[in-house]
Each structure stands twice: as structure tokens, then as C-alpha cells.
Amino acid sequence: KRDIEMVDVSIIVVRGDDGRLRAFHNICTHRGNRVVHDESGTCNGFQCDFHGWVFDNQGALSFVTDEQRFHGLDKSGLGLPEVHLDTWEGFIFINLEETPGESLEASMADFNQDLKPFPFDGMVLAGRYRYDIKANWKTTMNAFQESYHAAFVHKRSVRQCLVDETDPYLACQRIKLQPNGNQTVSVHLHPHELTPTEAIAFGMGATFTQGKDGNLNNFPGTAQDKIENWALDLNILFPFSRINTGAGWYYVDSFWPVAHDRTVYELAFYFPMPTTAAAMISQEYSKIVLRDLSREDLSTNEVTHNALRSGAIKSIQLSDQEIAVRHQYEKVTELCG
Known part of the structure; x- marks a missing residue:
């Protein structure tokens, strides 16, 4: 995994158990704490150090502490917010737009x-x-x-x-x-x-x-x-x-x-x-x-x-x-x- 910090955002880049590279906003979907504080490393998932929520390395919310006290909580919709990621000749690129205006290939021109x-x-x-x-x-x-x-x-x-x-x-x-x-x-x-x-x-x-x-x-x-x-x-x-x-x-x-x-x-x-x-x-x-x-x-x-x-x-x-x-x-x- 790798944490990248830019203006107002922190991005996690991680290879999941399925072998796929993904990028996510480094933010817990509970109350907004960062889930990764290390610059890089290897892990099976991410645990928020505020209330212990756990996300797997594909971004899905896999565990909620004291889950029964939440009402109508839908974990399937509370994974880490994903960011667009693509690769070019082995280099990893991310795009923060909700809908990228152009492909990576087009931007490489x-x-x-x-x-x-x-x-x-x-x-x-x-x-x-x-x-x-x-x-x-x-x-x-x-x-x-x-x-x-x-x-x-x-x-x-x-x-x-x-x-x-x-x-x-x-x-x-x-x-x-x-x-x-x-x-x-x-x-x-x-x-x-x-x-x-x-x-x-x-x-x-x-x-x-x-x-x-x-x-x-x-x-x-x-x-x-x-x-x-x-x-x-x-x-x-x-x-x-x-x-x-x-x-x-x-x-x-x-x-x-x-x-x-x-x-x-x-x-x-x-x-x-x-x-x-x-x-x-x-x-x-x-x-x-x-x-x-x-x-x-x-x-x-x-x-x-x-x-x-x-x-x-x-x-x-x-x-x-x-x-x-x-x-x-x-x-x-x-x-x-």
C-alpha cells in the first residue's frame, strides 16, 4: 500500500487480494478519520484507530464495532471512497474527477x-x-x-x-x-x-x-x-x-x-x-x-x-x-x- 498526500486529500493505493490495483480516499466512512497513517507498507486491510472500523484491501467495509447499535446501517455502501486509477508502462496514475474528462492514454498524448x-x-x-x-x-x-x-x-x-x-x-x-x-x-x-x-x-x-x-x-x-x-x-x-x-x-x-x-x-x-x-x-x-x-x-x-x-x-x-x-x-x- 502507499499513502499519497495532496491538497485537501490523502489517497491510498493498494493491491487487493484479487491482484487488482485500486486507489481510495484515505478516510473512514464512519466519522472521517484517516485510516492509514504510514507512508507505505503491506497489510491485509485497514482499521480506523478512532472506533475500530475495518476495511479490507479491496476497500469494502468488513467490520463495524458494536454494529447492533447502528440502525439501518448498510455496510455494502460504506466502503472506502474509490478514486479512478489506471496504469501506463508500469506507472500508476490516479484521477480525482468523479468522471474523468479523458482517458490516461489520451492524457499521455x-x-x-x-x-x-x-x-x-x-x-x-x-x-x-x-x-x-x-x-x-x-x-x-x-x-x-x-x-x-x-x-x-x-x-x-x-x-x-x-x-x-x-x-x-x-x-x-x-x-x-x-x-x-x-x-x-x-x-x-x-x-x-x-x-x-x-x-x-x-x-x-x-x-x-x-x-x-x-x-x-x-x-x-x-x-x-x-x-x-x-x-x-x-x-x-x-x-x-x-x-x-x-x-x-x-x-x-x-x-x-x-x-x-x-x-x-x-x-x-x-x-x-x-x-x-x-x-x-x-x-x-x-x-x-x-x-x-x-x-x-x-x-x-x-x-x-x-x-x-x-x-x-x-x-x-x-x-x-x-x-x-x-x-x-x-x-x-x-x-x-
Whole structure:
């Protein structure tokens, strides 16, 4: 099971005894208490810790404490409120609308052709990180959607592979925008003199800072052959999730809006199952690099959010380096006004 918290809702995702995945609102149908307080785990059902009502792992109300004192209670209509759930290439998606306006396949749009061929099967979780940020989700997410900041935010970590004299600001070489808000930003990295740690990691397997040179196999579903020195694609699933693909690995991150001034950022990194100690070392290097880069990307979020709350500026200025940010804001404005 998995508990997911967003603005005003908490969602349980669980695989029932029948093998089917389902999603439910995390709320007891007695008096509204949450029934799940753990982030994840395994269970046969859910018991409310307020009055002991029990729901099975298919959402049905299976036990009511002191049931005889309720009059006309129909347990069959008091299961956990179900939420629409569907899957795409092994990824789980939920839709909070009572009647979804479109199917998951329709919402994936061009990703059904552009991203679907990527070999997601066979890759396993190598690391997961979670950050609780005191900032709006758009402020948080947009710090990750352009490379204009690379020379400054990442100057103490991997600057050597992000910028050089001919490309001092890691200019975006390729971006594909979709009408529904989805988009793909292709990122390149520069050949560079390896640090001692990089040299060890590079010799043992594909790594995050190595780009496509780390794995010369063909990876369909990427821009591997579309830009020079390609490293990864940021595949942005509107409104607040991404499936980012590289040469033999991928990572998924989500910017969960918990409140107008709070975002939970989750990052999960996937690699092929390591079969040697060398591969484990290489993957650990990439995991730690990505962890540190994400911390750097998050470093300006809270102070930016607080500064914007002052109302001192009425607009923000966006260059062609920030097309992804602009596309995101345009779609949010279109839907929300």
C-alpha cells in the first residue's frame, strides 16, 4: 500500500487480494478519520484507530464495532471512497474527477509514441529521496525545468560537465511542447576532464554525468540521436510529474502540492539490476550525484517563495532558455485563470 498526500486529500493505493490495483480516499466512512497513517507498507486491510472500523484491501467495509447499535446501517455502501486509477508502462496514475474528462492514454498524448518505446522493463529501484519544501509547487517544479541556472546553482558540484567556454549557460538544444501541457526538454552534457571519483564510476557502468557515452546501446524513446552530446530527456507530465530518461537508466520525480505554500518533492532513480559489485558502485555514484543536484535545485525555492509573497514584483521575465517554465505557467493560467 502507499499513502499519497495532496491538497485537501490523502489517497491510498493498494493491491487487493484479487491482484487488482485500486486507489481510495484515505478516510473512514464512519466519522472521517484517516485510516492509514504510514507512508507505505503491506497489510491485509485497514482499521480506523478512532472506533475500530475495518476495511479490507479491496476497500469494502468488513467490520463495524458494536454494529447492533447502528440502525439501518448498510455496510455494502460504506466502503472506502474509490478514486479512478489506471496504469501506463508500469506507472500508476490516479484521477480525482468523479468522471474523468479523458482517458490516461489520451492524457499521455505524444508520449504514447515518443516515450513509450523506452525499455522501462527490467529496471529496478536504486534509490528514493523525499523532501518537504515550504514553497508553492510551481516555484519548486520550475527550478528543475531549465538549465539557465546550471552555471550558478551547480557551480560547486558538476559544473565541469554542464558548461564550457562555448556554451556558458547550457543552452537548450531541443524542446517539444504538447498542447495539453506535457513537454520534453532534452539536456546535453559537455565532454570534460574526469574527477577521480568520476573516472572510477565511469569505468564500472553507465552514470548520470556521463551522458550517452556511458552506454552505447540504442535507447528508443529518447532524443539520443537528435542532439549532440545528449545526456537525458526531461519528460514533463502536466501538471506536476516527470519521467526522465537517460542512457540505461531513468528517474521519476513528482512535486506534490500539499498546500499553497508547501510541496513534497519525491525522487526515485531506476537502473538495471546490478550483477556485479562494480555496477553497484557505478549506480551508487549516480544516485548520490542526482541526490546532490536535486538538493541544489531546491536550495532557492523557499526564499524565492517568501520573496514573491511580498508582491513587490507583478510579473516575472522568461527567456528562450525558460520555455518549459513559460509553457507550464500558460497551461496553468488557461485552466485556472
